Amino acid sequence: MIKRRKSKLSWVRSKGIPVLLSLVVSSASAQQQVGQLEGEFRLNGKETWKAFDPVREVLQESSAVVYNGWKSIAYGVIVSSDGYLVTKASEIEGVEELSVRVNREHFKKVRVVSSTVEWDVALLKVEAQGLPVIEWAELEPSHGTWVISNGSTTRRDRRLRVGIISANARKVGEGRAPVVLGVTLDTSGEEEGLPVKEVQKDSGASEAGLKSGDLILEMEGRAVRSMEDLQELLGSKEPGDRIQVRLRRDGEDLELEVELKRRESVFEEKKTRNDAMSGRVSKRRSDFPRVLQTDLPLSVRSVGGPLLNLEGHCVGMNIARANRCETYAIPAKELRAIVENLTDDEQSGSAAE
Numbered sequence: 001m002i003k004r005r006k007s008k009l010s011w012v013r014s015k016g017i018p019v020l021l022s023l024v025v026s027s028a029s030a031q032q033q034v035g036q037l038e039g040e041f042r043l044n045g046k047e048t049w050k051a052f053d054p055v056r057e058v059l060q061e062s063s064a065v066v067y068n069g070w071k072s073i074a075y076g077v078i079v080s081s082d083g084y085l086v087t088k089a090s091e092i093e094g095v096e097e098l099s100v101r102v103n104r105e106h107f108k109k110v111r112v113v114s115s116t117v118e119w120d121v122a123l124l125k126v127e128a129q130g131l132p133v134i135e136w137a138e139l140e141p142s143h144g145t146w147v148i149s150n151g152s153t154t155r156r157d158r159r160l161r162v163g164i165i166s167a168n169a170r171k172v173g174e175g176r177a178p179v180v181l182g183v184t185l186d187t188s189g190e191e192e193g194l195p196v197k198e199v200q201k202d203s204g205a206s207e208a209g210l211k212s213g214d215l216i217l218e219m220e221g222r223a224v225r226s227m228e229d230l231q232e233l234l235g236s237k238e239p240g241d242r243i244q245v246r247l248r249r250d251g252e253d254l255e256l257e258v259e260l261k262r263r264e265s266v267f268e269e270k271k272t273r274n275d276a277m278s279g280r281v282s283k284r285r286s287d288f289p290r291v292l293q294t295d296l297p298l299s300v301r302s303v304g305g306p307l308l309n310l311e312g313h314c315v316g317m318n319i320a321r322a323n324r325c326e327t328y329a330i331p332a333k334e335l336r337a338i339v340e341n342l343t344d345d346e347q348s349g350s351a352a353e
Contacts, residue, residue, distance in 0.1 A: 052160055055148045058312040059158040061103055061132040063150055063305045066124075069097040075150045075305025076124065077317050078102065079339045081131050086339060087304035088319055089115040089122035090262060090283045093239075100126050104156055114345045116338060117178040117238050117262070119330060120284050120319060123342040134306055136332050137313035141165045141292070149296050149318055150305040163296035169331055172322075173287030177234035179241070179260040180267065181205045185216075187227055193217040193248070194224055203266045204259035211249065218246040234260065263287075285320040291328040292316050298327045 040047040049056065064076035064085050073095065076087040085100070092098060092112065099108045107126035115122040141147060143165055151161035182203020186195040196214040199206050216224055220243050224230050237243070239262045246255055264284045280300045292315070294307065300321050307316040307329045316329035330338070 048162065049160060052148055052162060055308055055310065055312045056158060056160045058134075058308060059148070059150050059160060059306070062134040063158065065101040065153055065158075066092060066304065067097070067099045067101065068092075068095045069099075072153060072301055074301060074303055075318070076100065077134050077304075077306045077314065077335075078131050079133060080343075081129065081133055083107075083126040083128035083131060084113070084339075084343065085124050085126070086121050086317065086335070086342070087124060088282075089117070089120045090264065091300075091304060092122060092124075093262070093265075100124065101155070102126070102128070102131060114342045115238075116342065118289065119334070119338055120178075120288070121317070121330070121335075121338050121342070123339070123346065125346075134314045135312065136336060137309055137311075137315045140169065140331055140333065141309060141315050143168055146310055147294055147296070147315065148308045148310070149294075149298065150302055151298070152302070161296050161298060161302070163294045163327075165292055166295040166326070167293035169290055169292050171289055172285075172291050172328060177231050177237070178263055178284075178287060179234055179237045179239055180263045181210075181234075181245075181258055182261065182266045183210060183216075185227070185230075191215060192225070194227075194230065196247075200266050204261050208245070208256045208258040210245075210247070210256065210258070213249070215248040216245060217248060217253070219243055279324065280321075281323060282320040285322045285328065288319065288328060288330070290331060290334055291319065292331050293322075294327050294329060295325055296327045297324075303327075 039045050042048065062078045064078060065072050066074040066076050066087050074087050074091040076085040078085050098110045099106060100110050107128065109127060111125045113123040113125050145165045147163055147165060149161050151159045153159060182200040182205040183196045184198040186197040194216040196210060196212055196216065198212055199210050218224060219233050222233060237260050239260060241260045242257050243260065244255060245258050246253060282300050282303055298318060298321050303318045303320060305318055306314045307318055309315050314332055316331045317335050318327060318329045320328045322328055
């Protein structure tokens with residue numbers, strides 16, 4: 001199903017890399033004297049962009065721009081010639097006028113096929129044939145490696161951003177469940193269940209009628225005595241799943257059905273001083289099993305697209321703007337497995353029908 005695209009970067013692999021690196025390294029070394037460096041020679045300058053133009057062509061052809069109506073909200077990675085692409089799931093949640101632009105062709109009919117909460121990745125489908133598929137890198141980039149990504153875009157052309165891998169690949173987050181009831185619990189006592197301290201506004205718990213002072217006893221017929229019990233149960237759930245909750249209120253046992261929602265849509269992440277200086281960050285920027293970290297100065301609307309090496313091969317997918325100096329990407333190895341799992345789910349669903 002996945003069609004390989006013949007690389008257009010043979011000149012980069014042979015004669016182009018020394019010239020390319022010479023220009024880039026010169027530009028980078030001059031950053032300490034950036035006040036004396038003419039704008040077109042800085043990392044986001046036109047002359048520097050020209051050096052990376054063959055890689056920009058890959059972004060032009062094998063990445064997609066995702067829209068909500070007329071406004072671009074994310075990028076995507078083309079993973080099959082017949083119209084499958086992946087993007088950041090939480091950025092398209094609730095979008096009613098979803099459309100996709102690949103190169104200069106605009107697809108106004110987009111189907112959300114499936115998604116994974118663990119990685120915050122969604123598989124989309126447009127009706128197309130012969131799309132240039134992203135070419136995967138064989139090796140994972142090491143700390144200090146140059147990488148290229150989508151920056152801003154016009155309706156016709158992709159622009160690029162240049163940076164480096166700024167930290168070794170690692171897990172980000174505390175392993176919390178990505179979905180929540182929408183309550184704050186009091187775990188200081190020795191109750192037979194979990195006492196509800198506070199109910200978050202617009203959460204599934206609030207909509208179901210949970211109140212402060214309720215004592216949660218069971219979920220889906222399983223006793224919950226600790227936060228570990230709760231996390232284990234929620235860890236296998238998806239946004240929109242509904243679960244049965246048995247609780248005690250004023251001595252009376254009640255049964256309520258609660259819709260689970262994404263953690264980031266209910267609980268706002270605590271802001272650090274660095275966050276205050278960073279401007280807008282991604283709705284979800286933590287709890288990823290493994291990420292590459294780059295110093296790419298991306299906006300929240302620039303996530304979801306491919307992260308490329310100097311040969312134009314995909315080393316990952318940008319998944320979150322964490323702060324002003326950190327952007328996270330899902331490594332290519334994990335991304336390929338995600339794509340395979342999501343497309344297998346699609347094919348299994350089609351066969352069942």
